[in-house]
Amino acid sequence: MRAIFIAVGSEMLDKERVDTNSIYVARRLMEVGILTDMKMVVGDDIENLTWAIKNACKRAQIVIVTGGLGPTEDDITREAAANALKRELLFKEEIVEDITIRFRQRNIKMPEINTRQAFVIDGAEVLPNAVGTAPGQYIDAETCKLLLLPGPSREMKLMFDKVLTDKIAPLCNFFIYKRCFKFAGITESETDAEIADIYAKHRNIRTTILATPGVIEVHLVGRSRKSEEEARIETDGVAEKIKTKMAEYLITEEDISFEEFIVAALKHLKLTVSVAESCTGGGLANRLTHVPGSSDVFLGGVVAYSDEVKKNILGVKEETLKKHGAVSKETAKEMAFGIRKLTGSDISAAVTGIAGPGGGTKGKPVGLVFMHLSAADAEVGIHKVFPGERRVVKVRTINESFNLIKKYLGEIAPKK
Amino acid sequence: MRAIFIAVGSEMLDKERVDTNSIYVARRLMEVGILTDMKMVVGDDIENLTWAIKNACKRAQIVIVTGGLGPTEDDITREAAANALKRELLFKEEIVEDITIRFRQRNIKMPEINTRQAFVIDGAEVLPNAVGTAPGQYIDAETCKLLLLPGPSREMKLMFDKVLTDKIAPLCNFFIYKRCFKFAGITESETDAEIADIYAKHRNIRTTILATPGVIEVHLVGRSRKSEEEARIETDGVAEKIKTKMAEYLITEEDISFEEFIVAALKHLKLTVSVAESCTGGGLANRLTHVPGSSDVFLGGVVAYSDEVKKNILGVKEETLKKHGAVSKETAKEMAFGIRKLTGSDISAAVTGIAGPGGGTKGKPVGLVFMHLSAADAEVGIHKVFPGERRVVKVRTINESFNLIKKYLGEIAPKK
Numbered sequence: 073m074r075a076i077f078i079a080v081g082s083e084m085l086d087k088e089r090v091d092t093n094s095i096y097v098a099r100r101l102m103e104v105g106i107l108t109d110m111k112m113v114v115g116d117d118i119e120n121l122t123w124a125i126k127n128a129c130k131r132a133q134i135v136i137v138t139g140g141l142g143p144t145e146d147d148i149t150r151e152a153a154a155n156a157l158k159r160e161l162l163f164k165e166e167i168v169e170d171i172t173i174r175f176r177q178r179n180i181k182m183p184e185i186n187t188r189q190a191f192v193i194d195g196a197e198v199l200p201n202a203v204g205t206a207p208g209q210y211i212d213a214e215t216c217k218l219l220l221l222p223g224p225s226r227e228m229k230l231m232f233d234k235v236l237t238d239k240i241a242p243l244c245n246f247f248i249y250k251r252c253f254k255f256a257g258i259t260e261s262e263t264d265a266e267i268a269d270i271y272a273k274h275r276n277i278r279t280t281i282l283a284t285p286g287v288i289e290v291h292l293v294g295r296s297r298k299s300e301e302e303a304r305i306e307t308d309g310v311a312e313k314i315k316t317k318m319a320e321y322l323i324t325e326e327d328i329s330f331e332e333f334i335v336a337a338l339k340h341l342k343l344t345v346s347v348a349e350s351c352t353g354g355g356l357a358n359r360l361t362h363v364p365g366s367s368d369v370f371l372g373g374v375v376a377y378s379d380e381v382k383k384n385i386l387g388v389k390e391e392t393l394k395k396h397g398a399v400s401k402e403t404a405k406e407m408a409f410g411i412r413k414l415t416g417s418d419i420s421a422a423v424t425g426i427a428g429p430g431g432g433t434k435g436k437p438v439g440l441v442f443m444h445l446s447a448a449d450a451e452v453g454i455h456k457v458f459p460g461e462r463r464v465v466k467v468r469t470i471n472e473s474f475n476l477i478k479k480y481l482g483e484i485a486p487k488k
Numbered sequence: 489m490r491a492i493f494i495a496v497g498s499e500m501l502d503k504e505r506v507d508t509n510s511i512y513v514a515r516r517l518m519e520v521g522i523l524t525d526m527k528m529v530v531g532d533d534i535e536n537l538t539w540a541i542k543n544a545c546k547r548a549q550i551v552i553v554t555g556g557l558g559p560t561e562d563d564i565t566r567e568a569a570a571n572a573l574k575r576e577l578l579f580k581e582e583i584v585e586d587i588t589i590r591f592r593q594r595n596i597k598m599p600e601i602n603t604r605q606a607f608v609i610d611g612a613e614v615l616p617n618a619v620g621t622a623p624g625q626y627i628d629a630e631t632c633k634l635l636l637l638p639g640p641s642r643e644m645k646l647m648f649d650k651v652l653t654d655k656i657a658p659l660c661n662f663f664i665y666k667r668c669f670k671f672a673g674i675t676e677s678e679t680d681a682e683i684a685d686i687y688a689k690h691r692n693i694r695t696t697i698l699a700t701p702g703v704i705e706v707h708l709v710g711r712s713r714k715s716e717e718e719a720r721i722e723t724d725g726v727a728e729k730i731k732t733k734m735a736e737y738l739i740t741e742e743d744i745s746f747e748e749f750i751v752a753a754l755k756h757l758k759l760t761v762s763v764a765e766s767c768t769g770g771g772l773a774n775r776l777t778h779v780p781g782s783s784d785v786f787l788g789g790v791v792a793y794s795d796e797v798k799k800n801i802l803g804v805k806e807e808t809l810k811k812h813g814a815v816s817k818e819t820a821k822e823m824a825f826g827i828r829k830l831t832g833s834d835i836s837a838a839v840t841g842i843a844g845p846g847g848g849t850k851g852k853p854v855g856l857v858f859m860h861l862s863a864a865d866a867e868v869g870i871h872k873v874f875p876g877e878r879r880v881v882k883v884r885t886i887n888e889s890f891n892l893i894k895k896y897l898g899e900i901a902p903k904k
Contacts, residue, residue, distance in 0.1 A: 084527075085510075085511075085514050085524050085526075085527060086511055086514040086515055086518065086524070086696065094501070095501075095502055098501050098502040099502055102502065107531075108501050108502070108531075109530070109531055109533065109536045110501075110528060110529065110530050110531065110536055110540065111500075111501060111528065111529040112526060112527065112528050112529075113526065113527040113528075113529075114525070114526050115523075115524075115525055115526065117525065120525045120526055123547060124526065127543055131539060260558065260560070261558070261559050261560065261599045261601055261602060262599065264559070264560040264561065264601065265599050265600075265601060268560070268561055268601075272561065278498065279562070280498045280499055280532070280562070281560060281562065282499050291499070347791075349770075352774075352777075353773050353774055353776070353777025353778075353782075353786075354765075354770030354771065354772070354773030354774035354776075354777060354789060354791065355770065355774040355777075356770065357769050357770030357773075357774075357791040357793075358768075358769055358770035358771040358773075358774040358882075360769070360770075361768075361769025361770060361771075361791075361793065361843075361882075362769075362878070362879060362882075364844070364845055364846065364878055365846065366769075366793075367793055367794070370769075370793050371793055371794045371796070371797060372790065372791045372792050372793045372794055372797035372801070373770060373790070373791040373793075374788065374789070374790050374791070374801070375763075375770065375773040375777075375788045375789040375790070375791070376788050377773075377777065377782075377783055377786050377787055377788045377789075378783070378787045378788055378831070380787070380831070380832065381787060381788035381830075381831055384830065384831075385788070385790070385801065385830055385831075414797075414800065414801060415794070415796070415797055415800075415801075416796065427777075428780070429780055430780065430781065457594070457595070459594050460619075461619070461642065462778070462780055463778060464642075466774075466777075466778075
């Protein structure tokens, strides 16, 4: 079975709003084995919405429409759905009574326009709204089940959960099992080249590769008509092969961020960290401190954007800056040492580089970054030339620095 | 003319990602008088995507597809579009050469799979990608113009802007005139309450209020079928009234970020800045250093996440921490003084607070933040209790600190 989700509202077309309804519905449907193929966002226009519902109902077995069930002129979902299914809209006196009671409980007289909410598609089952005035509708239209739900999340979720249990789940016959990996130190296309052969033949597993600068995610969603066990066995088979092949790049199998992984690993090993940043300009500290409870392991940092700060606060030697320059492995090393001594942390990470767009030279191009990890038992320096514009270079540098910390925590720290 | 936007990628169906591409495209199309009727999000499935493109091309005169142009197996946009238009895919050797050069510049051998990106729909115009490997395609298909653009925002925007100017704008018959304001220190609903009466009656001006934590944007897009002058006169009339009424909250009339405004203002006044951060954890420095050329005015900062760092690096007195606590106006003041002395900057900003979710007490709740600006001729301290979760508190604190700097730069600094 496949599902299409339709969100109604012009405001969603040109404003930055995360449509959490569709994500909620997609996740819940996946739990009963239904994959959402497609989502549509349609403005408050009756012709467009009629077209969208009609076509969605031809394509999918389940169509969920949210929004446009309010009492105003631009609430057009009832009418558009009736047009799409070529059915009548019937006026239900009992719904008016329900809404009147609801208003009376709030000591308000029901506005006349709310009677619009009493129109129901011929043959639809009315879904009571426990927390708002707009009732939902469930229509069993031969090849397609059509659900009309209110837009506000709280009303939508309560109503959807009930329909899912009562009507949709009994129709389903898929079991779902999921795995997830996060990798660093490898690109998206390199990842695909490594693992495509492993996942390609498995038609019951949906494989998604997601790339952000410096971190690659691989998501596997397996399904089976027989049992959860069957989905699990096939998915685990693929997942374990990927895990073995990509072991050196693996950050975590949990669906957490790189900084959440680092903070958790530091907590586990009871180690503290500090950072000294030039080209990332505070971004490394900022990412670490996004994690609640990071203050247990992160002591602090210095953003050394000028040579004076590198010298006066971090203690980088005048001579080092003169001889090797601010962007050099020697400066990165002294920055890391300096912040570790200043804060007394167990380990420290330092970065210095050229984020661009200006400042590059032939010998030291834009994107060149030196990273250094310092600990009582380790000094590790690396450098990279990262592609991309200023912000991308910052993000890649941050993730590469996390990778440096991760490697230390995985290989050196546990042996102590 | 009407447009349909199609975003390709399974990850957008069940993960919380804000699809900024569609919003950018909708806004830019609106500038030339084209309204976006509908948006579709389609998973990486060739049948579904073929269906979506085919139907969209029947319905709209402009169809923009983003994503799915990468080199991997699940990048299916080229093939789906060819199927939908019933056209051939042709292999273009010159695209392989372009991509090979791009990889060579990064000292990487081109992975074999990247040759997949060299397939072009028969009759399509290839759109060069200035910043990535995936070329775009523009197809003039009788009743519909179809655009295939890469998913990463930066690549998509550059390519779309060029097609908009070269191909789409000439098809349109509206004159457009825009104004924009950014405000701080006021909420979205307060802004609307202030200005709704001013813009409400103007049907030729589309007014959009966008809110991020701490910054409110108001965009006015006026249009006229007659002349740019007609659009300009009506829009300027509304804009000037808004400007007068909201003068005390105005950051800028340019479409730039708060940090770009601050860096430009510091450059103009030839002043340098440094920051001392506790609860923002480097976020303040990170935002300032997003701006190219910020190194001219930003000297550096200290992220003082522990009391020891506050004392040992910034010189906050033991006594102050004991008597008033780390989250207090006294500590904020000493942090600001400390970083200004350390770096020798003209002005400095310091923040200390409780970002949450833990760490709140009855007297000092989560969201309580003290901010302080220090300069030779000014000491300004404020505090706020910000609503929202950890990251939102960080962002609000950063923007409020920028507002503190902005006020100093506007009122005190110029008088010197």
